[in-house]
Each structure stands twice: as structure tokens, then as C-alpha cells.
Amino acid sequence: MSTRIGVVTFPGTLDDVDAARAVRLAGAEPVALWHGDADLRGVEAVVVPGGFSYGDYLRAGAIARFAPVMGEVVTAAAGGMPVLGICNGFQVLCEAGLLPGALTRNAGLHFLCRDQWLTVESTATAWTSRFEVGAEILVPLKSGEGRYVASEQTLAELEGEGRVVFRYTGGNPNGSLHDIAGIASANGRVVGLMPHPEHATEVLTGPTDDGLGLFLSVLDSVLAA
Template identity: 80%
Template sequence: MTARIGVITFPGTLDDVDASRAVRLAGATPVELWHADTDLHGVDAVVVPGGFSYGDYLRAGAIARFAPMMGSVVEAATRGVPILGICNGFQVLCEAGLLPGALTRNIGLHFVCRDQWLEVASTTSAWSSRFEPGAEILVPLKSGEGRYVASEEVLDELEGEGRVVFRYAGDNPNGSMRSIAGISSADGRVVGLMPHPEHATEPLTGPSDDGLGLFYSALDAVLATA
């Protein structure tokens, strides 16, 4: 079986081609999904990539959340289809209610663009199972609204249920609460993170190939339920 992973394109999406390349390098078949469509074409998993969907008008991810394709994604998530939101995709998943909390302007109001070390805080999600607990991976970070915030109650719940998937290692680049870089849904099938694993798939073009671990993990999750 060859897994098919859909990658959504919204107006303003920048990283859909990179996400599709990462899917292909991991051994799956990328499937293009258009924001105005509703057909997921029977994909086994979905990536909501980074960029500036709908120009980030109102606030990042707020309009994309109402795109016809996102209605299908929300329904797919209820069936346990693995969903990954990267950067703007993370913002979209939070706006859509698939993940708790919100992404706000970075502390200091500066856009951050750098290679960033992350600690793998949980390996129980569909997108992190290939990593060793506590492993550190190097992937690019590029965002102006990447500061994760949530109520103390939600943060305690995420911590207690092992749903903090990635943390910023070393210094906190954007002021995210509890240094959170990525979280999962309660069932571990939906994951959102601010840094860009799709830009860390080959040592020649990225700081590492550590990002492939997320896509290999998704393939494992898909094959386990096939």
C-alpha cells in the first residue's frame, strides 16, 4: 500500500510545494487539495501547510477556517484521519477548533526566521512516533505570529495528557507559553506546530533531515490502520 497524503493550497499559501516534496521523500504520494473544493479524494492523511492564507486578514487562519475544504478536514479528523498543521496551518487548526489555544504575535513583535532546535516531548502522536522521547531535532522557524497561548487550565491539561508534542529547546524564540512549539489533539491524530519540518528533509537544502520523522510517523499511523 502506498499512502496518499493531501496537501491543501489556500490563496496565500507558500509552503505547499515543500510539504508535497516532504511527503514524496518519505515514500508517500502527495495529493493536491484546493481550498474551495470539498473532496479529499480519499487521502489517508492531510497536511495544512504554512504561508499567509487569505492574506492573514482579520487574524492568521481566521478566514481559512471557513474554507470549504476545512469542513471536510474537520469531518475527517472525527474519523481519526491524521492531520498536520504547520505554521499558518497550526493557526488554521486552532481557529477550526481542532486544537486548543491560539497563536499570537511574537513577544517583542518581531518576525523570527532561524534554524531552531526542538525537543520531542511526546512520541505518542500520529506525527511523532518515529522519534525517541526527548530527542532534539533541528528545523527552520519563520513566523511573526507564533507565540502559543492558552489558559492555565488548558496548558495543565495538555501537559497532563502528554499532548505537548514539541518544545523549543534552549531559548524561547517567540514567548510561547511553557515553550510550547507543537501540540496534539486528545486522540493524538491531529498535530500542529509552528516550526517547519517540511524544510528539513535534506541536509543539502535544510539544516537537517530531521523533519522527515514527522512524515514517516504519519505513514506508520496510516499503515497501522490499513
């Protein structure tokens, strides 16, 4: 029986289909999770994908954080379930308190859409064990509110505890503090990143298949639990 990984859909979600495809390519079974249902349907990990949940009204991710499904995600994450937030999903996880800091408007206030090099800073998470520290991966970036910010104390904790998971390489595209592209929770089970690994799972359709490593990693994590 294959591992079941949930993929959340909010009104305005754009990348749930690609996230489900990435899960399937990794060898797991994607399970659709609807924002209005307080039910994770027995999944063993959750992906909160990108898009514009609830139209990004108020702040990106601010309304999605109160969706019934997110109450279940927060509870499951507290119990150790692996959770990945991509782009808008990263924003939702920060709004929900599963990750520290916030995502704000890009420096220059421009929407960015480009292939972006990242450096893998940590492999000690449920979503990055298949990589090597220092590896460079190429995945798409597409966001208008991707500038990661946090207090100096929080930044010091993230750096000191090895919780910066991905860093922008070859120039910071959006002004994120410390060039941060992705971070992890203290236990390494929850990861959020602004670029889109689910769009880099096949060489035919993406710049690389580098993003598949995140989805393969979580399978290892679930099977080892």
C-alpha cells in the same frame, strides 16, 4: 499502491510545494487539495501547510478556517484521520477548533526566521512515532504570529495528558507559554507545530533531515490502521 497524503493550498499558501516534496521523500503520494473544493480526494492523511492564507486578514488562519476544504478536514479528523498543521496550518487548526489555544504576535513583535532546536516531548502521536522522547531536532522557524497561548486550564490539560509534542530548546524565541512549539489533539491524531519540518527533509537544502521523521511516522500510522 502508495499512501495518499493531501496537501491543502489556500490563497497565500507558501509551503505547499515543500510539504508535497516531504510527503514524496517519505515514500507517499502527495495529493493537491484546493481550498475551494469540499473534497479530500480519498486521501489517508492531510497536511495544512504554512504561508499567509487569505493574507492573514482578520487573524492568521481565521478566514481559512471557513474554506470548504476545512469542513471536510474537520469531519475527517473527527473520524480519526491524521492531520498535521505547520505554522499557518497550526493557526488554521486552532481557529477550526481541532486544537486548543491560539497563536498570537511574537513577543517583541518581530518576524523570526532562524533554524530552531526543538525537544520531542511525545511520541504517542500519529506524526511523531519515529522519534524518541527527549530527542532534539533542528528545523527552520519562520513566523510573526507564533506565540502559543492558552488558558491555565488548557495548559494544565495539555501538560497532564502528554499533549505537548514539541518544546523550544535553548531559549524561547517567541514567548510561547510553557515553551510550547507544537501540541496534539486528545487522540494524538491531529498535531500542530509552528516550526517547519517540511524544510528539514534533506541535508543538502535544510539544516538537517530531522523533519522527515514526521512524515515517516504518519506512514506507519496509516499502515497500522
